[in-house]
Amino acid sequence: MKFRFPVLIIDEDFRSENTSGLGIRALAEAMEGEGAEVIGATSYGDLSQFAQQQSRASAFILSIDDEEFLTPDTEQSAIANLRDFIQEIRFKNNDIPIFLYGETRTSSHIPNDILRELHGFIHMFEDTPEFVARHILREARSYTDGLAPPFFRALVDYANDGSYSWHCPGHSGGVAFLKSPVGQMFHQFFGENMLRADVCNAVEELGQLLDHTGPVAASEHNAARIFNADHCFFVTNGTSTSNKMVWHSTVASGDIVVVDRNCHKSILHAIIMTGAVPVFLTPTRNNLGLIGPIPLDEFRPENIQKKIDANPFAREAQAKHPDRKPRILTITQSTYDGVVYNVEMLKELLDGRIDTLHFDEAWLPHAAFHHFYRNMHALGRDRPRCKEAMMFATHSTHKLLAGISQASQILVKESETQKLDRHIFNEAYLMHSSTSPQYAIIASCDVAAAMMEPPGGTALVEESIAEALNFRRAMRKVDAEWGDDWWFQVWGPDEIVDDGIGVQEDWILHPDDNWHGFGNLAAGFNMLDPIKATVVTPGLSVNGEFAETGIPASIVTRYLAEHGVVVEKTGLYSFFIMFTIGITKGRWNTLLSALQQFKDDYDKNLPMWKILPEFCQAFPSYEQTGLKNLCQQIHDAYKSHDIARVTTEMYLSPMQPAMKPSDAYAMMTHREIDRVEIDELEGRATAVLLTPYPPGIPLLIPGERFNETIVQYLQFAREFNNKLPGFHTDIHGLVEENVGGTRKYYVDCVR
Numbered sequence: 001m002k003f004r005f006p007v008l009i010i011d012e013d014f015r016s017e018n019t020s021g022l023g024i025r026a027l028a029e030a031m032e033g034e035g036a037e038v039i040g041a042t043s044y045g046d047l048s049q050f051a052q053q054q055s056r057a058s059a060f061i062l063s064i065d066d067e068e069f070l071t072p073d074t075e076q077s078a079i080a081n082l083r084d085f086i087q088e089i090r091f092k093n094n095d096i097p098i099f100l101y102g103e104t105r106t107s108s109h110i111p112n113d114i115l116r117e118l119h120g121f122i123h124m125f126e127d128t129p130e131f132v133a134r135h136i137l138r139e140a141r142s143y144t145d146g147l148a149p150p151f152f153r154a155l156v157d158y159a160n161d162g163s164y165s166w167h168c169p170g171h172s173g174g175v176a177f178l179k180s181p182v183g184q185m186f187h188q189f190f191g192e193n194m195l196r197a198d199v200c201n202a203v204e205e206l207g208q209l210l211d212h213t214g215p216v217a218a219s220e221h222n223a224a225r226i227f228n229a230d231h232c233f234f235v236t237n238g239t240s241t242s243n244k245m246v247w248h249s250t251v252a253s254g255d256i257v258v259v260d261r262n263c264h265k266s267i268l269h270a271i272i273m274t275g276a277v278p279v280f281l282t283p284t285r286n287n288l289g290l291i292g293p294i295p296l297d298e299f300r301p302e303n304i305q306k307k308i309d310a311n312p313f314a315r316e317a318q319a320k321h322p323d324r325k326p327r328i329l330t331i332t333q334s335t336y337d338g339v340v341y342n343v344e345m346l347k348e349l350l351d352g353r354i355d356t357l358h359f360d361e362a363w364l365p366h367a368a369f370h371h372f373y374r375n376m377h378a379l380g381r382d383r384p385r386c387k388e389a390m391m392f393a394t395h396s397t398h399k400l401l402a403g404i405s406q407a408s409q410i411l412v413k414e415s416e417t418q419k420l421d422r423h424i425f426n427e428a429y430l431m432h433s434s435t436s437p438q439y440a441i442i443a444s445c446d447v448a449a450a451m452m453e454p455p456g457g458t459a460l461v462e463e464s465i466a467e468a469l470n471f472r473r474a475m476r477k478v479d480a481e482w483g484d485d486w487w488f489q490v491w492g493p494d495e496i497v498d499d500g501i502g503v504q505e506d507w508i509l510h511p512d513d514n515w516h517g518f519g520n521l522a523a524g525f526n527m528l529d530p531i532k533a534t535v536v537t538p539g540l541s542v543n544g545e546f547a548e549t550g551i552p553a554s555i556v557t558r559y560l561a562e563h564g565v566v567v568e569k570t571g572l573y574s575f576f577i578m579f580t581i582g583i584t585k586g587r588w589n590t591l592l593s594a595l596q597q598f599k600d601d602y603d604k605n606l607p608m609w610k611i612l613p614e615f616c617q618a619f620p621s622y623e624q625t626g627l628k629n630l631c632q633q634i635h636d637a638y639k640s641h642d643i644a645r646v647t648t649e650m651y652l653s654p655m656q657p658a659m660k661p662s663d664a665y666a667m668m669t670h671r672e673i674d675r676v677e678i679d680e681l682e683g684r685a686t687a688v689l690l691t692p693y694p695p696g697i698p699l700l701i702p703g704e705r706f707n708e709t710i711v712q713y714l715q716f717a718r719e720f721n722n723k724l725p726g727f728h729t730d731i732h733g734l735v736e737e738n739v740g741g742t743r744k745y746y747v748d749c750v751r
Contacts, residue, residue, distance in 0.1 A: 013063070033130070228380060243264065251274040261282045475592065554570055560594050659685065673748045681710075
């Protein structure tokens with residue numbers, strides 16, 4: 001397999017017929033004769049654009065004999081350009097070879113800070129082009145040969161080996177697909193390399209994911225080093241599984257666990273599977289429906305103890321084992337809307353009070369690579385270990401880094417007194433791992449970690465922050481130009497820096513800030529990750545006040561989807577986008593342009609058939625309705641039910657446990673349940689997770705009772721879904737049945 005990494009030459013004489021041009025083209029031809037690809041450019045141009053080529057090139061060759069070097073004045077300017085260019089390259093890549101060449105100038109003309117970044121200085125015509133070409137290509141190949149991390153390197157070597165496969169999978173390196181017309185289509189779409197690399201765990205030279213040996217072990221060790229952890233374990237079926245592995249390695253039936261109330265449902269599944277007794281910490285929320293942080297006071301041991309005392313099942317568990325601490329704390333770091341916690345403050349409060357601290361950092365794996373996030377993520381360089389508590393961080397490598405779907409990892413930081421028993425941990429790992437892992441996912445975990453090695457990873461994160469702030473600045477510029485007319489807002493601090501990325505302090509949530517709507521927060525405890533951007537649509541304030549007119553986000557995101565822009569999450573009057581390391585200027589400018597188009601179509605009240613034809617094919621009753629009119633219909637429905645208040649209060653309302661979650665789930669599996677209509681739910685205990693979308697956060701877990709506010713919300717959802725099909729509120733756990741031509745809604749409750 002040949003990877004394409006050309007040598008990039010920058011020389012203004014590259015296409016000239018003078019001596020310099022003839023010489024550099026002779027060198028280029030000699031390198032091509034050695035099998036290399038060469039690309040010639042005639043000026044540095046935009047520094048950042050050329051610096052992007054560091055990810056595609058195997059070496060740079062830069063001329064210092066161009067016209068700007070001819071006089072003392074222009075020479076200084078040329079040196080400055082050269083320095084800027086090299087610094088831009090080194091900001092992202094410490095290792096790519098950089099050569100200077102010239103006919104008259106030597107290293108004596110070049111300052112030391114530039115010389116130390118070079119791999120060589122070439123004097124034209126002193127050696128043959130062929131000799132110089134081999135010298136350059138030796139360095140270039142040494143560089144590219146060292147790029148691949150351990151597992152990916154082994155997988156490439158295996159796929160290139162040409163061995164006949166007698167093991168699973170049955171397509172045998174893609175051969176089976178070639179025997180069928182539709183298989184041919186599949187083979188052509190995914191390609192030879194992916195299918196040759198799709199192998200089973202019988203291939204000894206690739207190592208073994210299940211017992212962490214060979215190249216897999218080397219890659220996990222490499223990733224642990226890069227992420228500042230003592231151990232790293234790759235997971236090929238998502239962070240939902242990573243979370244369950246952590247829990248099953250630490251939690252047993254009857255253990256008290258302390259959990260973020262707005263955690264991912266995989267944590268709630270882990271509670272059910274382990275038979276644990278949960279005590280919940282309740283995050284703040286604002287009336288836009290955005291999830292804020294758990295207040296610092298909630299984490300204080302005395303307040304956790306009060307929650308244990310108030311929960312009959314936790315109280316009973318503690319009475320049986322009064323010497324046991326809560327077994328694990330799991331919090332969502334960051335929240336779904338981008339709020340993160342100061343981990344050092346949590347360690348100071350809870351080290352020695354809870355056995356294991358688990359940070360579900362599915363949405364935060366990038367934070368370890370930039371000082372912007374210092375202390376606001378689990379495992380950082382040069383930060384103290386806990387004295388007693390083991391620390392786990394689980395990462396969705398596929399969400400914010402460059403892993404492919406389901407790529408995840410578990411990171412472990414041991415305490416001063418507690419070491420990880422890898423054998424015990426691996427029992428839990430095996431419980432949730434397939435014996436046929438997808439090797440492309442393992443390779444993407446390996447490569448995603450290697451990509452974050454500083455300085456490259458630091459540069460990638462800084463670019464993400466910079467693009468996010470550029471988007472926010474562009475949205476504010478549009479708003480200013482519209483004046484008193486309406487426009488979309490981006491949720492965040494009132495003031496942001498005019499240029500660059502600023503500092504962490506710019507994004508700290510202060511107790512006296514009005515913009516976040518989370519009330520009196522502890523100083524220095526939380527910040528908003530600027531790469532998580534929530535776009536707020538008109539109609540609802542952060543204080544929960546409805547305007548006379550409004551534009552619900554569900555219509556905006558449907559409009560965007562039909563115009564090729566798909567967002568991450570949609571709320572009542574907000575939608576969420578992320579500036580990952582893969583986001584480009586073109587993408588966010590396309591989003592901004594699409595929002596401008598929406599505004600124009602809304603102001604003209606164009607009919608739905610014209611602007612959302614695909615939607616109207618599915619729901620023809622809206623064809624003649626104007627966009628502005630439809631927005632107002634949905635807005636009036638929200639306003640009449642005061643739905644912002646209801647959705648906020650239902651998540652903040654106290655939940656009453658009727659039984660352990662595992663016991664309620666057991667009753668469901670034994671069919672000891674009643675299917676109860678919405679109007680009869682108050683006081684009944686659910687047997688299932690009840691999860692409204694948006695925001696996709698479980699509202700009730702098995703064994704908890706319905707209260708009046710939750711029933712009120714479900715009644716609204718029933719009425720809204722019947723009145724405005726196509727914009728329905730999706731609630732997992734709500735059963736829809738057609739009874740005599742009428743749609744009815746039920747929830748399975750324990751008897």
